[in-house]
Amino acid sequence: MIRRLLVANRGEIARRIFATCRTLGIETVAVHSAADADAPFVAEADQAVWLPGNTPAETYLRVDLILGAARRAGADTVHPGYGFLAENADFATAVTDAGLTWIGPPPKAIAAMGDKMAAKALLAEAGVPMLPTWTDADQVSGFPVLVKASAGGGGRGMRVVRDAEGLAEAIASARREAAAAFGDGTVFVERYVERGRHVEVQIFGDGYGTVVALGARDCSIQRRHQKIVEEAPGVLPAGVRQRLHEAAVAAGGAVDYVGAGTVEFLLAPDGEVYFLEMNTRLQVEHPVTDLTTGLDLVRLQLLVAEGEPLPLTATPPTEGHAIEVRLCAEVPGQGYRPATGTLHRFGVPGVAAEFGPLAGPGLRLDSGVVDGSVVSVHYDSMLAKVIAWAPTRTEAARALAGALARAELHGVPTNRDLLVRILRSPEFAAVDVDTGFLDRHPEVFAPLLPAEEVPMVALAAALAAAAGRREAAPVLAGLPSGWRNVPAFPQVTHFTGPNGEEIKVRYRLNRTGDLAEWSASAGGATQVTIGSAGAPTAEGGTADVMPAVALVEARRERVVLDVAGVRRAYRVHRVGSQVFVDGPDGAATLAELPRFPLPTAELAAGSLLAPLPGAVARVHVEVGQRVAAGDLLLTLEAMKLEHPVLAPTGGLVAELPVPAGGQVDTGAVLAVVNSLEEASS
Template sequence: MINRLLVANRGEIARRVFATCRTLGIGTVAVHSDADADAPFVAEADQAVHLPGNTPAETYLRIDLILDAARRAGADAVHPGYGFLAENAEFATAVTDAGLTWVGPPSKAIAAMGDKMEAKALLAEAGVPMLPTWTDAGDITGFPVLVKASAGGGGRGMRVVRDAAELAEAVASARREAASAFGDGTVFIERYVERGRHVEVQIFGDTHGTVVALGERDCSIQRRHQKIVEEAPAVLPDGLRERLHEAAVAAGRAVGYVGAGTVEFLLAPDGDFHFLEMNTRLQVEHPVTEAVTGLDLVRLQILVAEGEPLPLATTPPTEGHAIEVRLCAEDPAQGYRPATGTLRRFAVPGVAGAFSPTRGLRLDSGVVDGSTVGVHYDSMLAKLVAWGPTRAEAARTLAGALARAEFHGVTTNRDLLVRVLRSREFAATDVDTDFLERHPEVFEPLLPADQLPLVALAAALASAAGRRASASVLAGLPSGWRNVPAFPQVTRFTGPDGEIEARYRLDRRGALAEWSLPEGGPTSAVSLVEAAPDRVVLDVDGVRRVFRVHRVGSEVFVDGPDGAASLTELPRLPLPTAELAAGSLVAPLPGAVTRVHVTVGQRVAAGDLLLTLEAMKLEHPVLAPTDGVVAELPVPAGGQVDTGAVLAVVNPEEDSR
């Protein structure tokens, strides 16, 4: 029996494993980097051991440090979570050699599936259908193809290539990203299937020879080959579900699989399916399987690791439908650029449970109010899962909760997720791995641009109410009261589209006498119903609208019926600041310059690749904003930069002579 378990991971997966351990009476041990010292998963563990440093290579990837932490804390078992060392056969062997219980598959199974080329060959012999695959670019028989990392997963080290001219750079870039994420830059190439669906089967094996499929998930909606929307069960033609389950179980039996694993397939438009890879660990999206089966997969992992037989020998029945989304700290409209900062508020309404099988709304989060989102780890903040009697109800519940949630302080992909869930194509199950590329409309923010003036007005009225509430004298006077009331009050903000002014005038009774934009008169008939520091109610053309307002310093976060916006109130008398040189390109977040592709004096065209910045384990291209000449490259390859650092200066074409 396991008495004390160490989780060799961080964030929400550590919290997820700890939750099941508490129900089973198992003690818990966390390991953490410097950056994670105050993270929720550390606080929830019974014991925690510090791993000095911040980068994964210094901390969560150090087998010696993790085993030492287990020894020091008295742990008798190790759960790898997912990511980091979860699919590292050397780590699994080291854990068992240290006399600890390994809550995962045998190291031989991890090794067999860890090399994706060897895995393909092994499973092809077991009758699992495969895509054409190459290791030598010269052998490719046609395009498009997909370059893939042989080690790891999560979409890192993947590149779609549509013609031979792009292949060499795609392979080089994929190798760099894979080496950075997994410590192994080996890649291979396989045929790319257009309009394919990503469907995976959850399997489970025990030490008594049972391997069973627990159902399947559709994970087709992806960005950068990383899943962001997952659902169970998949919507499949008659007979296909059974064939997928049979192939997945055959794959598990071929490697003597024990524990939780996922066999991933690509479903082609013609109905054929092909093996993609086998993940020898618990998956990020396991909660949707838990929701429709009622099974606690972490509990099953622990029971199997203790030598117990699985409590089921066949695929369990499912009830209803579950959909999960991955909430990430990133800006989809800017090429999924990762975002950093402090979460001023992280609140989702209507949550029924967390970190265990839940009917209704489930939130598995690695962050809370006040958490700092840095650059060292993956950008995923949380997983939100909705269960409903039908797929349509689950989607509506999930979209509604996301739309009403308050995510303040860090840019997220929330609006994109809501638009996907509410799209006609998603409702019709018209999804595939290219869904986001085919539907640029889902990248539009929920809040229409023409509603920003109302949001700014609500923010200004809330700020004024806050000042009156805190006034030490004459607090009963309406905001902006003066002897000559004809002149409006003006509050300036920076918002998503630049600077915006809220101009308004209150009468002597505190009612909204008028409001306008600098370029013209009012766009709507607006009256003030209520104004408090945290809530403003406006009557807009006869319809009352409630705006929730949260202010932190000069930051003002407004959540309204049409969407949310983050504003920064500008000082009335701003101090002078140093101006950047025209054509300056600055770092959007801290990171490292991995490659510089141009030289000073080189002529470039708009959209040309200037350099590559690595942050949150992904490469991000920095492109020329206009035709011109490269005037400065202040950061060499390998250089570290902070947010706002100048990466390059491009003089526009007309100024380059």
């Protein structure tokens, strides 16, 4: 019997495992880096052991430290979660050799599937269909192809290559990224199927020879070859589901599989299915299987590890539909650039359960963060998984999109708007999805908040700030904000907008606190003032007429405006100079500018700044070299991924202040590119 279990992982998956352990009466132990000392998963464990350092290589990838932590805490069992050491056969062996119970398949099965090339050969003999694959770049016989890491997963070490010219660099880059993420830079090349769907089968095995399929999931919508939308049951052509189940069970049987595993396939447009890989662990997307089968896959893992037989011998029926999205700290419109910082507020409305089953239609939240959590540069950018279950796919998608749109996510940029637009797109509704969905639908990258609504949001932010000052006023707090002996004089507030533009808001309240007039200008464009009676008063220049607005309510965290007869409520949250506004059409982050700004150092023209902390992995150019717009200047490594830094315009490289291997903070100058005109002057 398992008494005390250590989770050799962090974040959301550690909390998920702890939740099931609590229901079973199993004590829990967390391990954590210095950066994770205040993380929610550490606080929720019965005991916690510090691993000195911050990076994965210093902490969560150290077998010796984790086994030492298990001994110190008196743990008798180790659960690896997913990622890090979850698919490391040597770690599984070390755990069992230490006399501890291992939650996962036998080391032999992990080793067999961990080498993807060997796995392909083994499963091909078992009759599982395969794509053409090469280990030697010179033998590649056709394009496009996909370069893949032999170890690990999660999209790291993957590159699509469409011609022979780019193959060598893609292989080299994939090797570096795979080595950084998994400690193994081995890669191979596989035929790339255009418009293929990524479908997978959850399998489960026990120690008595039973291997069953628990249903198929569709995980086709991906960014950087990493899933962001997953659903169960996958909507599949007639006959495909049974073929997938049979192939997945055959794969599990070929390696005497025990525990939870996932067999991933590519469904080609012609209906053919091809094996991609087998993940010998619990998957990130397992909650959709939990909710549609009524099973708790973590509970099954623990029971099987204790020697119990599976409570089922065939694929169980599914009920309803579940859709999961991965909410990540990143900027999708900038190449999915990961973001770091403090998550000042994290609230998803309508959550009925966390890490567990739902009593009916509703939302489940599996989150690694709470209000005040710090998103570190050291780990993956995923903040949480939000999962909706409903009787139908349409209902689940609508409920999930609605909850995400109303969520309060303050402090770091996220992919929330992208996820909402995907779920609300007609193509998703029609199951017209594949792994190239995001490449073909640039419209889903548009922010939810229309650009024309930003001035109204800025007005709400200005009114909330004024109301907050009145609430905090030590004297005469009952006077309306902006009250003057000369009431014609307006209030003026300046903000930096969502896209870095400067927004100037001018408004005037009358003696009874009503909004007498207002205007907003952005990016230097002058707009038109509207008085309370709706009569425009030009400030000069040509501009759009702003709608007539009446102030219904203004408080520090809530502003209600009547816009042309329609009431619109805005939730406002201020942290320092940052203002987070959630309105009926979307959310925006503004920064209030000081009335009297201090002088700052001027950057050289053409300076390229680090978007986040990291290390310069490679410098691809030299000072004095002529470059064209879009040329690769250097590669920044952060959050376990490589991020290319490209020349924004043609010119000459004037400065490269950081050498390869150098560490940089956000905003550090990485390169200076002078235009040809500047260089010749």
